[in-house]
Amino acid sequence: GVVLAAVSQDAWALELAAPPAFADRSVVLAAVRGAGETYKLVERRLQEDREVILAAVSSNAWALSQVPASKLDLEVVLTAAKSDLGALQWVDAEWQAKALGELGFRGKKEHMLKVLSG
Secondary structure: OHHHHHHHHOHHHHHHOOHHHHHOHHHHHHHHHHOHHHHHHOOHHHHOOHHHHHHHHHHOHHHHHHOOHHHOOHHHHHHHHHHOHHHHHHOOHHHHHHHHHHOOOHHHHHHHHHHHHO
16 A cells, blocks of 8 residues: 555654554564664554564664564574674673674674673
């Protein structure tokens, strides 16, 4: 529809859409693919949708800060971290350690964890 077309052109058009758009999966996917930051606008049910989560963190690592802890998995965390290692500040130490290990920071993991914790 019209909202999907608008959001496909400019993800931030979601801000101007009527509330039902925040619950429309195709509209939400188009928005988060265009601007991961729009993840914060979508209905909670879709914030827990794995495809929506992956699309959001792929588009903008910041979206990881908005993902419910219960919906985190290694692929989600790594997707954000590969885009911006600083995204690891938004997950707990266990996820940080797993991601750093996967990204090849095994020997430097302790140092990196200190850097991330400030």
